Amino acid sequence: MPHSKYKFLGDYEFIWGPVRKGVSESISFNFLSSGEELHNLEITSGYKKRGVKNILSEKKNLHEQILLIERISGLHAFAASLSYCLSVEDFFGLTDKIHANIKILRMFFAEFERIRNHVENLSEIAESTYIQVPSALYAYYAEILKQLSSKFLNSRYLMGVNAIGVFRKNLSLEDIENMLNSVKSIINKVREVIKKNIETKSHIDRLKTTGKVDLKTAKRFCANGVAAKSAGISLDLRINRPYLLYGGIKLNPVVFEGGDAFSRYAVRMEEIGQSLNILEHCLVALKKNRFSFTADYLPESKELEKLKESKNPHSKGEDRGRGFGYAESSEGAIFCYIKGFDGNIFKKINIKYPFENNYKLFACGTKNTMMMDFNINETSYNFSVAALDK
Amino acid sequence: MAFWTYSGLKFGIKSVKFPEKNDFYDGFIASVKMDAQRCLNQKDSAEKCRECEIICPTNAIGLDNLFKEESGGSKDKYEGINTERCIFCGLCIDVCRDVAGSGGIGAINYTADLDFDAFLSSASLPLREGRVEGGIKKKIFKKSLFVKHIDTGSCGACESEINALNNPYYNMHRLGIFITPSPRFADVLLATGTFTEQMSEVFFNVLDNIPKPRFIILAGSCTLFGGIFETKEAKEIGFNIGLLNSLETKEIFRNENIIVVPHCPPNPFEILNVLLLIKNGELK
Numbered sequence: 001m002p003h004s005k006y007k008f009l010g011d012y013e014f015i016w017g018p019v020r021k022g023v024s025e026s027i028s029f030n031f032l033s034s035g036e037e038l039h040n041l042e043i044t045s046g047y048k049k050r051g052v053k054n055i056l057s058e059k060k061n062l063h064e065q066i067l068l069i070e071r072i073s074g075l076h077a078f079a080a081s082l083s084y085c086l087s088v089e090d091f092f093g094l095t096d097k098i099h100a101n102i103k104i105l106r107m108f109f110a111e112f113e114r115i116r117n118h119v120e121n122l123s124e125i126a127e128s129t130y131i132q133v134p135s136a137l138y139a140y141y142a143e144i145l146k147q148l149s150s151k152f153l154n155s156r157y158l159m160g161v162n163a164i165g166v167f168r169k170n171l172s173l174e175d176i177e178n179m180l181n182s183v184k185s186i187i188n189k190v191r192e193v194i195k196k197n198i199e200t201k202s203h204i205d206r207l208k209t210t211g212k213v214d215l216k217t218a219k220r221f222c223a224n225g226v227a228a229k230s231a232g233i234s235l236d237l238r239i240n241r242p243y244l245l246y247g248g249i250k251l252n253p254v255v256f257e258g259g260d261a262f263s264r265y266a267v268r269m270e271e272i273g274q275s276l277n278i279l280e281h282c283l284v285a286l287k288k289n290r291f292s293f294t295a296d297y298l299p300e301s302k303e304l305e306k307l308k309e310s311k312n313p314h315s316k317g318e319d320r321g322r323g324f325g326y327a328e329s330s331e332g333a334i335f336c337y338i339k340g341f342d343g344n345i346f347k348k349i350n351i352k353y354p355f356e357n358n359y360k361l362f363a364c365g366t367k368n369t370m371m372m373d374f375n376i377n378e379t380s381y382n383f384s385v386a387a388l389d390k
Numbered sequence: 391m392a393f394w395t396y397s398g399l400k401f402g403i404k405s406v407k408f409p410e411k412n413d414f415y416d417g418f419i420a421s422v423k424m425d426a427q428r429c430l431n432q433k434d435s436a437e438k439c440r441e442c443e444i445i446c447p448t449n450a451i452g453l454d455n456l457f458k459e460e461s462g463g464s465k466d467k468y469e470g471i472n473t474e475r476c477i478f479c480g481l482c483i484d485v486c487r488d489v490a491g492s493g494g495i496g497a498i499n500y501t502a503d504l505d506f507d508a509f510l511s512s513a514s515l516p517l518r519e520g521r522v523e524g525g526i527k528k529k530i531f532k533k534s535l536f537v538k539h540i541d542t543g544s545c546g547a548c549e550s551e552i553n554a555l556n557n558p559y560y561n562m563h564r565l566g567i568f569i570t571p572s573p574r575f576a577d578v579l580l581a582t583g584t585f586t587e588q589m590s591e592v593f594f595n596v597l598d599n600i601p602k603p604r605f606i607i608l609a610g611s612c613t614l615f616g617g618i619f620e621t622k623e624a625k626e627i628g629f630n631i632g633l634l635n636s637l638e639t640k641e642i643f644r645n646e647n648i649i650v651v652p653h654c655p656p657n658p659f660e661i662l663n664v665l666l667l668i669k670n671g672e673l674k
Contacts (some may be wrong), residue, residue, distance in 0.1 A: 004665045019596055020558055021571035023539045023552045026589060048543040048589045050619050058621045061650070064447045067479050068618050074547025074655060120550070123557075133394040133401075140404055145555070151417025154500055157655065158478045159548050168484060215526065304565035 003032045006040040007280040018047045025385035048389040073387035078113040078158040079329035083336040086325025099297045103244040108282040111275040116145045117330035118268040122308040129206045208260035211377035221361040224354035225332020225333040230263035261380040353387035391444035405561040419500045424470045428497035442482035477654035515570035529671030535564040538576035543583035548610045573599040585611045587629040603645045611654040
């Protein structure tokens with residue numbers, strides 16, 4: 001909203017960004033403040049606009065499109081590429097043909113990515129309230145999780161893992177078991193820090209009532225992910241619209257009603273536990289399905305080529321359809337809509353991240369809050385400017 | 391608060407010994423390399439295969455450069471992969487394993503050797519063109535090194551890796567390297583991203599405010615050539631092709647000390663290594 005509507009005598013404007021303190025993504029905030037209280041906030045994005053839609057249409061094959069989608073927002077690489085792969089599989093009619101073990105592995109690593117992002121965000125929130133020790137501890141455990149994914153998947157950010165109908169890395173059941181044991185041990189340590197953190201009054205007091213958003217406002221701005229869950233909206237694609245094999249797991253929705261930074265913090269803490277339960281479920285399911293190596297589930301390349309040919313509009317003389325896929329990332333739903341397959345790539349790809357709605361909610365939620373709490377408020381949303389700008 | 395001080399002390403020192411010792415973590419990847427003995431394109435081999443070259447999304451593989459013996463290079467030195475263009479996607483590794491005759495092992499693989507010399511020789515290419523006389527080999531910064539970061543259109547992974555340098559594992563503060571909020575206090579400008587049109591003016595503004603002598607580190611494939619975002623159209627426009635390739639920066643960079651850190655995203659060890667080389671005046 002423009003500042004003129006809110007400006008009173010003594011209020012002044014100042015701009016912060018696009019280059020801000022420390023290591024942060026480029027975005028500009030225009031504040032209207034009377035000193036301590038923030039009356040209005042205008043957010044200017046677009047500094048990082050890379051024109052992803054056009055670049056995607058110039059790629060040579062589906063592999064390159066996956067690699068590019070992973071790099072729209074590096075922190076949500078797996079969830080984004082998963083939504084794209086699911087949409088392509090939907091387009092080719094492969095959804096039911098994918099082996100259950102591949103689906104379980106995708107669930108496993110999607111949850112792994114969620115855990116990593118949540119732990120990393122807990123570190124940022126602790127830092128924003130100036131308690132350095134827990135912040136350093138969380139950051140250390142997030143680093144160990146990244147090293148773990150590098151060890152097993154050759155990528156610290158789960159890039160280059162997803163592919164159409166397959167899992168690109170060759171893993172054994174033992175690898176998955178080892179990985180789960182390591183994650184369990186890290187999460188136990190994270191839980192110890194969380195327990196102590198909750199008892200730290202100076203930390204919790206700063207989070208409570210900061211950036212409070214009520215249910216009505218959250219609904220008005222179509223809040224997504226953690227922002228929605230913290231304001232009392234049960235919005236989780238894994239529960240509401242199950243994909244992969246999430247339908248077979250009993251998941252309780254994580255919902256808090258405070259709508260403040262503390263509620264968002266609490267949602268993350270609960271979700272870490274929820275994701276760990278899913279990881280354990282995945283391992284049990286893999287054992288039940290007698291999984292041994294991912295390499296056992298490689299599709300016949302000829303079969304995929306045949307499908308491509310059958311869907312090629314040039315060979316048949318018409319556009320044969322569109323595909324749709326989605327995945328729940330740590331910050332909310334990522335939707336992917338594809339069409340215009342030319343035999344090699346999809347010419348039109350729409351990928352939607354949760355940040356567009358959440359930024360509007362954030363701008364509204366910061367009104368009449370303290371300037372000092374702005375950093376806490378921002379980190380509790382865990383935005384990705386790269387995903388917003390695309 | 392005393393409780394947290396106690397917890398911190400109890401947690402102990404978790405930092406690596408690097409650079410005293412190359413104690414990298416299990417699974418650390420520094421580069422993608424070809425094994426000359428395994429590749430089907432060896433000079434004497436009858437079989438020819440160009441699968442990796444075809445599939446590479448960033449044209450990082452040039453099989454015509456297999457052996458550089460004619461140009462004075464060692465026969466053992468295999469230069470099939472251009473380190474500066476490699477984004478670690480692993481597609482070449484996958485196809486190489488699938489090629490008939492590779493035995494399922496392949497000639498290309500990830501390696502953990504942080505080859506500092508090779509890394510710096512590629513990094514010093516732009517330095518050779520426009521280096522400031524005497525500004526590289528000697529130790530310029532006597533005390534701490536202050537770094538200003540600017541994001542010119544990255545995916546956020548590079549920022550996450552730079553932020554990781556502050557965690558207790560890398561703990562770059564122990565080495566006297568700090569991130570500064572103001573360009574006026576900075577010795578090094580650490581840039582990430584594809585260099586978008588919207589960020590060009592901001593970038594030059596920040597650069598103007600950094601006092602000389604100064605270094606510019608281009609971190610990540612995006613800053614070098616646009617990474618996976620590189621397109622023909624972008625080359626014509628001059629943006630989204632990285633700071634190093636952009637026509638906008640060409641003249642200005644002639645008089646700057648430019649260091650490049652390739653890969654997508656660059657590992658924190660690689661970034662830390664370059665910062666240490668600048669701080670200690672050990673750039674070759």
